[in-house]
Amino acid sequence: MPPLDLHVAVFGASGAGKTVLLAAFYRAQTQPSFQEEYAYKIQAVNKAQGNQLLGRFYRLEEGKFPEGSTRFDEIEFDFFPRDLPEAAVRVHWYDYPGRWWEDEPVDAEEREAMRQGLLKLGMSQVGILLADGAKYRSEGTGYIRWLFEHFADECDRLRRTSAATGDEVSFPREWILALSKADLFPPDxxxxxxEREVCRDADDQLAKLCSVLRAEQAFGHRFMLLSSVAAPADAQVDPRTSLGVRTLAPAILVSTVEGAVREAQATRKEKSAKETFFQGLRDLVQFVDSVDDFLPKRYQIVSKILRFVSFKDFASTRVDRLKKVREDALRRGDTFKAVLTGMVAALRDEEGLRAYHQNQ
Known part of the structure; x- marks a missing residue:
């Protein structure tokens, strides 16, 4: 059976840390210690891309931070359960250069690359907007307000200019707002x-951004802290100091499921205004066994996910219970359940609880 496909688009201004994040994300989850603890590992589908990411990370250990990417990158990662040969999930990672949101294309070739990259937005279940933690720490809420205003204006411009050329841009409906360089903030x-600071001090800018993206619930309820590495001025980078990197893939998975629930709820006229996400998820599960195409194509993956992970796992199952379910799945050779249950468990461990917060 082919792996499940998850598509994620990552955005951020130049210097926000997207390039470093990708290298740390890949390196951390290819290590034997990660596989032992989380019961899965990842592998780049393209060997050359995997080697390039590892090379970036090892240069980080020497204190050599890579230059930001100036081109659109698409990288695919397969997620393999521990000791099982078959991939369970494939993540398609779309990295949009920060310069694309700041400058005009330099020539026709770059203009075409931008057009092709933006068309892939419609395939993405989840978008990640990366806020620069260093700028937020030094400039405060004013930086976040600027980020939302700038991103909203650019999304609106891209939508209008692409429509004029016949290429309608479709943005992801589910978003995670992530703060990079979280090692600059206190341990607590x-x-x-x-989340509290953003919702208190930038609510008007959040509303504008959601309106531009035509997704009223897109921003304002999923928040992450990400520290790819700690970078002390007088010492080498310690790869064990990352925060949130191991939580990122599970957060994407859960966001995808939540998006599908909202899509399904929106099509039901009889839905109660007070219906919770988990009530909607329970209803969604009831449809799965008999109907596969009731959701838009990019959300049909959810019908497969819900065959292997109980909705109770998303709601309240304890970490120790999830880990037991995961180990049982490994013994049975149940590829999907092992990886997906492991990801849900990662949101509930100590790092996951600090790095990821959802307020709805």
Whole structure:
């Protein structure tokens, strides 16, 4: 059976840390210690891309931070359960250069590359907007307001200019707002604190951005802290100091499921206004066994996910219970359940609780 496909688009201004994040994301989850603890590992589908990412990370250990990417990158990762040969999930990672949101294309070739890259937005279940933690720490809420205003204006411009050329841009409906360079903040600072500050001080800008993206619930309820590496001025980078990197793929998975629930709820006229996400998920599960095409194509993956992970796992199952379910699945050779249950468990461990917060 082919792996499940998850598509994620990552955005951020130049210097926000997208290039470093990708290298740290890949390196951390290819290590034997990660596979032992989380029961899965990842592998780049393209060997050359995997080697390039590892090379970037090892240069990071020497204190050599890579230059930001100036081109659109598409990288595919397969997620393999521990000791099982078959991939369970394939993540398609679309990395949009920060310069594309700041400058005009330099020539016709770059203009075409931008057009092709933006068309892939419609395939993405989840978008990640990366806020620069260093700028947020030094400039405060004014930086976040600027980021939302700038991103909203650029999305609106791209939508209008692409429509004029016959290429309608479709943005992801589900988003995660992530704060990079989280090692610059106190150890007790968590994603919940970031959420409180943003929702308190930039609510008008959030509303504008959601309106431009035509997704009223897109921003404002999923927040992450990400520290790819700690970078002390007088020491080498310690690869064990990352935060949130291991939580990122599970957050994308859960966001995809939540998006599908909202899509399904929106099509039901009899839905109660007070219906919770988990009530909607329960209804969604009831449809799965008999109907595969009731959702838009990019969300049909969810019908497969829900065959292997109980909706209770998303709601309240304890970490120790999830880990037991995961180990049982490994013994049975149940590829999908092992990886997906492992990801849900990662949101509930100590790092996941600090790095990821959802307020709805």
């Amino acid at each position: 600072y968590g994603a919940r604190d970031f």
